[in-house]
Amino acid sequence: MTSKQRTFIADVNHALVSIGALDIDFKVVKTKPVWTFSITDELSCWPLELHPCDWGIQTLPDIKWKSAVQFWGWPHISIGGDICVSDSEGLEYDPDDVLGVLKWLVEKATKQLRENHAMDENARLTLFADEVEGYAKNAGATSVELGEALDPQKTLYAEVYRKDKGLKATSVVKRVNTGTTKLENCQQERIGLLDVRLNQLPSLDKELNANWWADFLGRLNEPQHSQATSKEFNGLMLRIPNAYGYALILIYWGKTPQSKSWRAVVHVPQRRDHDYLVRRTGAAPLTQHVVIVGLGSIGSRVAEHLVLAGIRKLTLIDEDIFSADNLGRHILAQDSIGERKVDAVANQLRNRMPGVEINPIAKNVLISFASNLPTDASAIVLATGNAALERSIVRDAFCKNWPQQIISTSVEAGGLGGHAIAMRSDTAGCLDCLYIDPETQAATAEMRTSLIESGQIISRQLTGCGAFTPYSSIDATRTALLASDLVLSGRIVYSRWAGDGELAHREGIATSHTYRALRDLRIPSTLKPEEFAQAGCPCCGE
Template identity: 30%
Template sequence: MSEVSTENGTLKLNAAAREGGRWNLEICVPIPLTNMPKVFLANAEDGFGLAHVDHKGEVCYSDQEGESYDPTDLARVTAFAFQRACSVLEEASKKRSKRDFRALTDEFEGYWQSIPGCHRANLTAPPVSDRALYGQVNKDNRPGLGKVSLRLLALNYGSPKDQKAPNRKAHYFPLFSPILPPKNGQAISNEWLIYLIKEGGIEAQKESVKKGLHIFLFSQPRSEGLSLFGVLFETKILGKNKKEFRSITPFTVQRCWRDYLLERTGQISARHHVAVIGCGAVGGRVAEHLAMSGVDELTLVDDDVFTYDNIYRHVLGEGSAGTNKSKALRRYLSSKCPGLKITAEPVSAETWLSRTTQVNNCDTLVLTTGKPGLERHINREAFANRWPHRLISGWLEPLGLGGHVMVSQYGQAGCLECLYSDWGGSDPSMRVSFLKPGQSVSRNITGCGGRFMPYSSIHAARTALLICEAALGQKSGYSCWAGDASSSRSEGLELTSWYERCREGKPSGDVAHEACPCCSS
């Protein structure tokens, strides 16, 4: 192993894997060693037909996701990179000699992206042959560039986002058998593009001979799913029966459709329609987490206006101040989670619940209104009328003491009403409250109209996560989290034995009450 140079904070080394130099490699070691070294074939063209070697000749010997190493041990880390790269090359060479190119064609898309000049264009839905596809291309032919520069801005199905760039017809050609990529280290040639177009079929060949700019998107099968890759090019007619492809520019596709984006999180889209009634600090976070967790549809119900007062504990920000919470939340989540169906209902809970058809389309109703009396009323209505929905109530204790979640459903013992013991009486306290009754916990900064309960965004988020776990699972009953009580004690507040019990661990025992007028009847 010999040093070549040190430039721009990178130590470059030449190395041969064996005597006789079976693999001549260049190792680029960053100084300081904040990333793993990069290993290249000294001659990129030697990588043709080898899996895990990109167009530039870089050897993919590690995905570098969570790779642990000592950044002070330069020699050992460099030796590890060298040995691992040699092992990858040896294994790839054996497969190449047997003409086993499955690993190479599986990573075709990654290889294509490493070709100089390749860029990425967004696509909002999986391509299909019978759906018209369009692309917006930026064409730069200014004098002095030496050649025409092409760049695909985006692909679309007839509704371009950038109105300034013209929308051109694009073509999608699925390949039924995988092909090998262009040779490493070489530009895409006319000959290789002709070969690719031929593999695309008769329609691809017919389109390619037409004069002008072309946008061709291809797919080919891999072990799981499809590789998507494309090419921009111009066809120049040079004479009778003579043509030439110019400005050949590769591109890849950024998949922007919901199923793909969810798969990246290890989740799949679930046939689950959830209504979040109450879109405040807790409800807003519930909606956000559910939107990113694969639910199929969300309905957001709230007639209140979002104000500056809640900016530091709500998912919405300054731009939403003065607008209805449900509408602002829908706008925010639609941008954050493309493809999710979201309906905003800027009406009261009572009004929306009276719309039987809309309610019956939901599977789960999340109650995060911050109004215990209202949620008890909804719970009673649900049991009296045998609603099939799961009802999930979630609420916070002040000053970071904790949060509670109760899942209720007709036909199951244990419901929100079970947590109270004042049936026919005047005591509205809960059996699971963390604070003893009769204590004032709200704050007042600006007068009676400005009273609020003190809790932070972290407290809202912890409670929201509990609610989401209940909504996405099948577990019923009561759950909670118990936080630190130092703030409450410093204000002289008295805590219940239930808090102490929950603080020590998960609460034990069934909260169902045998005298409950809802679930026990």
């Protein structure tokens, strides 16, 4: 044993004594240190076990409740007694403070045990339903793919692969579907969908026997019992209500008859449906429809952010082809070179977030809007990089009183910053207002809030006449976040950000008064419509 290990043992022993632990015992199990001890409080004596991951606490040690029985229905307690006191994300502590860390850990663990002990069974099961899938995985249940939302009106099937082991064949569930897909070398076997409450479910393990099945059937009402014992099914998908909608547990018995020899395997479906994935992010699925015009580095990122934030329906408009020159700052990769941007982005988003509805339109936006303006859209994002085109669209929107929120977004060269202006035809303050001198009300050739001093050529060339504007993928992302936030919040404001300008300085690009004022915090980065609207604006003014 090394001196470091001996020091660690002494530190942990001292810490446990300091926090009042009794019956302290130390041993080494498979080269890892393990302590058993007990903590006594006014309710009970809690036998605990401490499992550091190594000879130190750089990783938070595991702590277990030692008991002669498996645990079922106690929130944050696994089948083997592991007490979940933290998911370790965002947890900060001094790795040399053994006493402080163990004191906190033991206090959190015993607090969890006391709270569970004080609850009545219904309250415990209500909380436990939120984590029953994780409990089943911890007990040894294997995962199976479930690529679509459950539909009670559709028949469920397990895709089963059979492995021959001598005279015995083993069935392995690979995926669950509604009959629309089939894996190679797999058979489709019908399974039932049964809604149950957690108090109807006996303790789960990775395998179940006839005694478990009899106990389960005895807890069901007559319709549930009839469905569970139907000879049509080779398994059951149990749907258990919880705070996030429901948990899913698959019990598969295959061809095994429901008799004394009955055996079943427990699986946890890995869901990929839209609502489930969005809720896992902490967001809520959003039914609104957003149109994005321009699928370059900004527009493609706006589409990605909105889909991941829960937007279910997008219309994408762009007639350009994705080229190798776009790789440096676009969300698409080499396998999309030569494809239309709208089609490639649509496919990527469908693959990224199942269940979204993406309508790609590979044509000029003016032609598209003239023939079919999406009337059900709540927002239209203009990310074309063409100010004249976007001003024309905005004027049409104000003239014809489009009800949608309209957002024009653009990035400036050299990492200087980006803009996102949200408008609505019933509110003064539009894109044209940024091209009007506030003092004279005369039109200006360039946007008066530009971050670049006027009169400069900012495009660059690598070969021939292939001009490009120098800015990074990070600049595009920051700008796309501004636009995405305006869509999700529905706010009508003008937002901008100003970067450090190092690239602009290297490129010899001079900055404007607005840029310097933003960097010095002398002017706000967000303006309300009344703060930038111009009375003489021919688009939105009186």
